[in-house]
Amino acid sequence: MMLDAIGVASIDELYSDIPTQVRTNRPLKVDWLPSEQEVKSHVERMLAENKSAADIPVFLGAGIYNHYLPAAVKAILARTEFQTSYTPYQAEISQGILQSLFEFQSMIADLTQMDAVNSSLYDGSTALGEAARMACRATGRKKILVPHSLHPAKFSVLKNYAEPAGIGLETFNYDKGTGGLDSADLQSKVDRDTAAVYCEVPSFFGILDPEVANVPSICHLKGALSIVGFDPVSLGGLKPPGEYGSDIVIAEGQSISTEMNFGGPALGIIGCRGENLIRQLPGRLIGMTTTLDGKERAFSMVLQTREQHIRREKATSNICTNEALFAIGAAAYLSLLGPQGLRQLFESILVKTNYAIKMLSEIPGVVVPRFIGPHYQEFVVSFKGAKGTLARLNKSLLSHGVHGGKSLVKDFPELGESALFCVTEVHSTEAIDKLRLLTEKLLGA
Amino acid sequence: MFHQAKWDEPLIIERSAGGKKGHNPARPSDIERKIVGPEPWNNVPRTLLRNGVPPLPQVSEPEVVRHYTRLSQENFAVDLGIYPLGSCTMKYNPKVSEAIAQNPKLEKIHPEQDESTVQGILALLHRLDEFLAEITGMSRMSLQPVAGAAGEYLGALIMRAYHKSKGEFEQRREMIIPDSAHGTNPASAAMAGFNVVVVPSNSEGMVDLDALRKVAGPRTAGLMITNPNTLGIFEKNVLKIAEAVHDAGGLLYYDGANFNAILGKVRPGDMGFDIVHLNLHKTFATPHGGGGPGAGPVGVRKDLERFLPVPLVGFDGEKYFFDYDIPQSVGKVTAFHGNIGVLVRAYAYILSLGPDGLKAVAETAVLNTNYVLAKVLERTKFELPLSKRRKHEFVLSARKINEQTGVRALDIGKRMLDWGLHSPTVYFPQIVEEAMMVEAPETESLRDLDELVEAFVQAGKEAETDPEKLRSAPHHTSVGRIDEVKASHPKTLTLRWSNPKLSG
Numbered sequence: 001m002m003l004d005a006i007g008v009a010s011i012d013e014l015y016s017d018i019p020t021q022v023r024t025n026r027p028l029k030v031d032w033l034p035s036e037q038e039v040k041s042h043v044e045r046m047l048a049e050n051k052s053a054a055d056i057p058v059f060l061g062a063g064i065y066n067h068y069l070p071a072a073v074k075a076i077l078a079r080t081e082f083q084t085s086y087t088p089y090q091a092e093i094s095q096g097i098l099q100s101l102f103e104f105q106s107m108i109a110d111l112t113q114m115d116a117v118n119s120s121l122y123d124g125s126t127a128l129g130e131a132a133r134m135a136c137r138a139t140g141r142k143k144i145l146v147p148h149s150l151h152p153a154k155f156s157v158l159k160n161y162a163e164p165a166g167i168g169l170e171t172f173n174y175d176k177g178t179g180g181l182d183s184a185d186l187q188s189k190v191d192r193d194t195a196a197v198y199c200e201v202p203s204f205f206g207i208l209d210p211e212v213a214n215v216p217s218i219c220h221l222k223g224a225l226s227i228v229g230f231d232p233v234s235l236g237g238l239k240p241p242g243e244y245g246s247d248i249v250i251a252e253g254q255s256i257s258t259e260m261n262f263g264g265p266a267l268g269i270i271g272c273r274g275e276n277l278i279r280q281l282p283g284r285l286i287g288m289t290t291t292l293d294g295k296e297r298a299f300s301m302v303l304q305t306r307e308q309h310i311r312r313e314k315a316t317s318n319i320c321t322n323e324a325l326f327a328i329g330a331a332a333y334l335s336l337l338g339p340q341g342l343r344q345l346f347e348s349i350l351v352k353t354n355y356a357i358k359m360l361s362e363i364p365g366v367v368v369p370r371f372i373g374p375h376y377q378e379f380v381v382s383f384k385g386a387k388g389t390l391a392r393l394n395k396s397l398l399s400h401g402v403h404g405g406k407s408l409v410k411d412f413p414e415l416g417e418s419a420l421f422c423v424t425e426v427h428s429t430e431a432i433d434k435l436r437l438l439t440e441k442l443l444g445a
Numbered sequence: 446m447f448h449q450a451k452w453d454e455p456l457i458i459e460r461s462a463g464g465k466k467g468h469n470p471a472r473p474s475d476i477e478r479k480i481v482g483p484e485p486w487n488n489v490p491r492t493l494l495r496n497g498v499p500p501l502p503q504v505s506e507p508e509v510v511r512h513y514t515r516l517s518q519e520n521f522a523v524d525l526g527i528y529p530l531g532s533c534t535m536k537y538n539p540k541v542s543e544a545i546a547q548n549p550k551l552e553k554i555h556p557e558q559d560e561s562t563v564q565g566i567l568a569l570l571h572r573l574d575e576f577l578a579e580i581t582g583m584s585r586m587s588l589q590p591v592a593g594a595a596g597e598y599l600g601a602l603i604m605r606a607y608h609k610s611k612g613e614f615e616q617r618r619e620m621i622i623p624d625s626a627h628g629t630n631p632a633s634a635a636m637a638g639f640n641v642v643v644v645p646s647n648s649e650g651m652v653d654l655d656a657l658r659k660v661a662g663p664r665t666a667g668l669m670i671t672n673p674n675t676l677g678i679f680e681k682n683v684l685k686i687a688e689a690v691h692d693a694g695g696l697l698y699y700d701g702a703n704f705n706a707i708l709g710k711v712r713p714g715d716m717g718f719d720i721v722h723l724n725l726h727k728t729f730a731t732p733h734g735g736g737g738p739g740a741g742p743v744g745v746r747k748d749l750e751r752f753l754p755v756p757l758v759g760f761d762g763e764k765y766f767f768d769y770d771i772p773q774s775v776g777k778v779t780a781f782h783g784n785i786g787v788l789v790r791a792y793a794y795i796l797s798l799g800p801d802g803l804k805a806v807a808e809t810a811v812l813n814t815n816y817v818l819a820k821v822l823e824r825t826k827f828e829l830p831l832s833k834r835r836k837h838e839f840v841l842s843a844r845k846i847n848e849q850t851g852v853r854a855l856d857i858g859k860r861m862l863d864w865g866l867h868s869p870t871v872y873f874p875q876i877v878e879e880a881m882m883v884e885a886p887e888t889e890s891l892r893d894l895d896e897l898v899e900a901f902v903q904a905g906k907e908a909e910t911d912p913e914k915l916r917s918a919p920h921h922t923s924v925g926r927i928d929e930v931k932a933s934h935p936k937t938l939t940l941r942w943s944n945p946k947l948s949g
Contacts, residue, residue, distance in 0.1 A: 002816045002891070005823075011808045014815055015710055017681040017834055022715040030576045032799020036541045039796045043545045043789065049565030052553035060555040063780055070468045072506050079517035080524040080732075084538050087736040089530070089870070091929070092922040093449060093862045096520030097735035100513060103457050106941040110500045116940040120737065122591045125780035133636075156777040160602060164638035201493065210490035237486070239495050252780075262566055263556030263781025264591060265738035278940070284736065288939040289932035291925045298924045302933040302940070308594070308632035309873070313641040318632035321592035321726065321741075325734030328513070335457050335509045336467035339498035344470050347485060351473035354481045354488055374488045398559055406557050425471040 051403075053260070057431035058403040061378050061422025062204070063124060063151055064263050065255040067233065068426055069333075073257070076332045082325060087284070091300035098299035101324060102286045104331040111235045111334075112249045113242025114271035118283040120322040121268025124252025125154040128198065128229065129161025130282045130317055131248045131270060132169075135196035135225045137280050137316070142167050145189055145197040147181060149174045149204045152411045167195070179371025179380070180209030190222050196248070200229035201238060205420065206353070206378025207371060208238070216245030225277075232256045232269070232330070234376055236342030237350065248272045257329035267326040281306065282317030284324075348425045349377050352432070356423045359436040365443050370418060377424060381405060383417040383443070390417040396442040402435055447865030450518035451923045457502045457512050458942050467506040519923040520735070521867055527893045529817075531838045531870040531882025532627065532675055534705045534727035536810075539797065542731065542790035551789060556781035560766050566785065567765035571758045573792045580795075580803070581699075581721045582714020583744030587753045589783040593702060594629045596722030596741030597669065599754065600698045601637030602775045603720055603745065604667045606752040607696060610773065617666040617694070623652050625676055625874045627702060630669045639666055646876060650676045650831030652686055661693035671700040672716070673707070675874045675882070677814070677835035687717030696720060696749075701741075704728045705886065706811055706837035709804030719746050728806075729791035740787035754778050809887035810837045813894055817885045820898040825905040830877055838884035840877045841869075841901075847879050852908040852915045854879040859926060860907065860918035861900050 008014060015023075033039045052058075053066045060066075077083070081096060088094030101119040108117040121127045132144045144162060146155065148171040155169075162169055172189055173182040181199060190197060197219050199212045216226035227248040228241035233255055241249045253267030254260070272281060287302035308315040337345060353375055360368045360381060370380035383389045394404040405419035412418065423432065473481075486494070504512070521528075528535035546552075554563055574586045590596040601620070608614040619642045620634035631641045642660050647653040652670070661668075668690045673679045680686060690697050699713035701723040708728060713721045725731050726739035733739065745753060751773040759768035798806065818839045821827055826849075827841040843854040858868030858881065870882035885894055907914050917926065931937045 002812055006812075006815045006819045008815075011812055014808075014811050014834075014836070015679075017679045018707075018711050019681065019684055022684065023711050024709060024715070027800035028709055028803060029579050030795055030800055030803070031572075032802065033796050034799075036797065039793050040541055040545055042796065043569070043793055044548065044550075046569050047548050047550040047565045049568065050550045050554050051558075051562035052550050053555060054549040054553040058555050058558065060557050062557060064556055066553065066555065068471060070506075072467065072510050075510060076513040076517075078543075079514065081517040081520045081522045082735050083543075083732045084523040085520050085735045086528065086530055086533055086535055086733050086867075090521075090858065090862060090868050091927045092859065092919045092924055093521040093867065094735075095923045096516035096518065099454070099456070099519075100516050101735075103942075106456075106458070106943070107501060109941040110943060122595060122737075123779055123781075125777075126595075151780070153777055153780045157780060160776055160778055161636075164602070164605065164636065166638070208488075208490055208493055210492045213492040235495070236499055237489060237495055238493050244492070259552035260555050261552055262554045262563070262785040264779065264784040265786050266780075275935075285940060287932045288942070289928050289937065292928045293925065294928070296924050298927045300927050300929050300932045302929075302938060304933070308628040310628065311632075312628045313631035313635035315628065315632040315635075318594040318598060318629050318636050319592070320594045320629050321724075321733070321739035322737040323734070324736030325732075325738060328735070331457070332509060332513055335502050335504055335512070336506060337470065337501070338466045338468075338503045339501050340466050340503075341468050341470055342501060343498050344472065348471055348473050350488060351477050351481050351485045354485060355473070355477040358480055374490055376489075394559070398562070403555075403558060403562065429474040429477055 056401045056403055057427060059405050059421045059423065059435060060403065062406050062420055063252055064260050065424055066260055066426050067255045067424050069259060070336050072336055073329050073332045077325060077329050082328055088301065095299060097324065098286050100328040100331055102288055102299050104327040105286060107331060107334045108269055109271055111240060112230065112271055113240035114249055115273045116278045116281065117269065117271035118281050118285050120324055120327040121270055121283055121319060122323060123266035123268045124250060125157035127250035127268035127270045128154060129158050131227045131250050132158060132162055132167060132196065133165055134280045134282065135227060135248060136165065136167050138277055139195045139225060141193050141195035143170060143193045144195055145170050145172055147172060147174060147199060147203065151204050178373040179205045179207045180373060181211050183211055187218060190218055190224055192222055194222060194224040196225040196227050198227040198229065202231060202234060202376045202378065205371060205380050206375045208374040208376050213244040233345055236346030242273060247277060253326065253330050256333045257326035265323055265326060267323045267330060279306065280316055283319045283322055345425060352423045352427060353377055353379065356432045359432055363436065363440045363443065370415065378420055378422045380415065380418050381421055382415060385417060390419055393439065393442055397438055400438050402438055447863065447921055449922045452515040452519060454512060454515045456942055457504060460504050460508055460512065461502040463503060465503040465505050467504055467509045526865050527889055527897055528867040529869050529883045529885055529897055530867055531884045532702055534884060534886055536730055536886035537888035538730050538732040539794065542793045545793050546786050546789055564765055567758050569789060569792055571760055571765055573788055574758065576795050577723060577742055578744055581723065581744045582712030583721055584747040585750045585753060586742045586744045588742045588788055589754045589778050590722065590741040590743055591779050591784045592737065592739040593722060593724040593741040594633055595778060596743045597629055597633035597700065598636060599743045599778045600720040600722060601633055601639060603749055603752045604696050605637060606773065606775050607749060608666055616664055619664045620666055621660055621668040623670055623674065624876055625674050626669065627675060630700060634669060650678045651680050651682065654682055654685055657686060658689050661689050661695060665690065665693045665695035667696035667698055669698040669700060671703045673703050673836040676831060676840050677838040678832050679836055683716045702727065703837060706807055708807040709800065710807050714746065719749060725787055725791040730794045731787045731790040738784050738787050740784045806887050813885040813887060813889055814838055817883060817894050817897055821901045824902050827901060838882060840874065841881045841883065842877050843879040843881055846905060846908050850908040850912045852912045854881050856915040856918060857904045860904050860915045862919040863921040864900050866897060866900055
């Protein structure tokens with residue numbers, strides 16, 4: 001009947017314009033499982049091969065963090081009215097997602113003291129790439145300074161955003177003692193060609209570096225911008241980057257919106273100050289307005305002339321699909337924790353980090369923290385001993401049911417046998433104690 | 446009759462009242478506190494210490510849940526009704542994929558874990574790579590790009606690397622893109638440092654071969670194209686297009702936005718494409734989350750594998766491992782391994798359908814769309830410019846209706862919302878006047894399709910009898926027509942609830 005309505009004899013006729021020599025005339029070689037039950041148990045069996053942070057304590061961070069995700073956040077993310085909707089092109093029928101995203105933008109803007117935050121980018125690394133391009137467009141300059149201690153994966157992504165735009169990347173050193181930024185080195189590199197300087201609080205090494213607060217004024221003296229990477233939970237206790245003069249902020253928002261999921265999906269956060277920079281923001285922005293009759297509050301996407309579907313090759317970015325669902329998750333998370341909850345969580349992680357540092361520092365042959373100074377959530381541990389000590393230790397730890405820190409041996413050879421450990425609120429005292437006891441025992445053996 | 450929920454829900458900050466809290470995070474244990482001492486905050490440098498508490502709403506858990514549940518009810522979704530948004534492939538998202546993804550063995554694995562602890566997910570990703578390569582006719586996939594546009598960008602980076610490896614990049618700076626292309630194509634090409642050269646469509650809505658041959662040459666880096674194109678028309682000259690681009694020394698990029706039309710019917714690799722991306726959130730039925738997450742894996746032909754991002758997932762006969770040994774790799778396009786949660790759902794989708802099911806997806810989608818098209822053309826004044834033969838989507842023009850009644854495509858789209866349908870894509874592609882781009886995926890029933898047809902019929906009638914009803918639509922949604930001009934006007938632009946004076 002449908003074929004009759006169309007006026008063709010067969011479905012094949014609808015494909016008659018495909019050149020015959022290239023048509024797929026054989027079944028695709030993919031597996032098939034005939035029932036839902038089989039599909040589910042097949043994938044479950046595969047995933048069962050994994051050891052997760054639910055099975056053993058895992059002391060890894062470096063951009064993706066294991067935090068406790070409140071059940072209410074999961075319940076809200078499971079609303080299929082959010083989950084199965086598309087980009088809110090038709091605002092009137094999509095007020096739910098629009099208002100939620102507006103709330104996300106507002107909360108992050110308040111937390112960071114930025115004028116505007118967009119409704120999400122892919123992840124923290126691409127947010128850095130977009131921020132670098134944005135800073136270069138705004139300043140007309142082509143040099144971005146980043147810390148030598150940047151996560152190498154992040155640096156690689158940044159390079160892929162920078163190089164095609166003719167943006168040069170330069171690194172500034174970290175102080176060998178404190179792990180914080182080497183001010184003299186940074187100051188010598190900021191010049192009239194510098195579009196922006198990127199710093200992170202906490203840094204990749206987990207350091208709360210007081211010098212970062214001085215970076216915006218160093219930048220502004222030379223007409224450059226300051227980009228600060230922040231950890232969303234840490235803003236429960238730390239000063240908003242906007243307060244010390246940062247122009248653009250970025251973050252990886254996975255920790256306040258979704259589980260680790262082997263690193264993705266994550267949540268890219270970007271915000272900025274000043275109208276000039278807002279016009280350069282990539283991605284979708286949601287605004288609060290009214291209905292045409294002016295009677296009701298309403299929300300819609302705004303400033304779309306920055307975006308690819310209107311501006312094409314002149315757009316601020318090609319981004320289209322983003323991580324909107326997790327922006328809603330983040331809005332729900334921040335609402336649930338509120339001012340007291342976020343501050344409390346910061347304090348919990350601060351205490352646990354320092355507890356873990358103290359415990360590990362009692363082990364002979366272990367230097368922790370490798371850098372002298374205040375730490376939050378992460379810290380570098382160095383092991384005295386021959387090459388391979390860390391790899392052997394991590395392997396032994398694993399066989400005893402503990403996943404150690406991220407090895408820095410390849411990426412930061414100057415640190416010797418070192419690893420980056422991460423502790424959040426999910427790491428129990430018992431887990432930290434077990435790490436300490438095992439490390440002591442295994443290093444001694 | 447459809448009436449969308451309307452809660453007049455305030456902003457969450459307006460529900461805020463002193464002292465309330467919706468969640469108590471875990472506190473340190475007594476022993477931890479004792480060891481660290483009474484003043485843990487002394488470990489925070491003064492210059493970085495926040496004054497007071499962070500400015501966030503103070504609300505209880507029930508308030509938060511009600512707030513966002515109410516908002517969810519003010520949101521249209523595939524789970525509520527047909528979503529004929531052309532080029533977006535808003536098909537039903539099977540629930541089993543959600544059930545599968547909510548597994549601690551997936552959710553609670555960290556991307557930097559030791560390979561021995563993640564053999565399960567690595568095996569899955571390795572198999573998915575094989576499936577997608579087979580489905581597209583390519584040699585190898587990178588699962589790293591997290592969206593279609595991210596895939597395009599990687600594709601453009603691979604083109605740069607390829608031409609650089611031949612020492613020709615400096616002269617090959619032009620990316621050819623048809624005028625019917627999505628905005629992402631020129632945006633991705635420009636971001637990757639290419640100059641965009643637009644080729645016009647011919648009178649049938651396909652790439653004008655002569656025009657293409659004129660622009661293809663020693664300056665050509667490549668061509669980015671979707672097939673079927675955004676008009677839903679299959680580029681039947683695709684082999685000649687490929688030849689023209691390859692003869693000029695360029696590479697051919699397949700944008701997978703419209704892959705749903707040809708799944709199991711014809712493979713980009715067999716049509717001569719060198720680089721392909723897929724939108725798993727379209728063709729492979731993963732939920733789109735109100736804008737994201739997505740996943741945009743990229744496949745390449747054999748000799749371009751050497752440029753793929755690190756790492757790929759390898760298998761040595763015993764165990765799976767991350768393969769970083771790709772000396773000419775472009776590096777990374779996202780910090781870790783891609784949108785794994787999305788990839789797992791897509792893997793489950795492929796398994797559920799198998800070879801026959803995948804082919805049936807394309808055939809049913811094309812059948813559904815052509816059925817709607819035939820009925821709409823038969824019963825309304827909407828026109829179908831250019832070629833009559835369409836695949837999974839078509840682009841109508843409301844030009845005639847507009848001329849006769851003053852009603853615009855936008856008004857018709859808004860009126861459709863009143864009937865519990867999502868509007869088609871309007872005003873795209875730009876080469877069609879008063880465009881309405883309609884896609885009816887395979888998951889829609891005949892009844893749904895008839896309802897969609899009736900919507901066009903009814904809108905056409907109302908345009909003649911009661912045009913004001915369309916111009917003032919929608920009437921049954923949570924809010925009426927929104928003032929989008931005011932929304933973006935510099936004087937009224939409001940991007941956050943506590944709007945500061947913008948300086949700048």
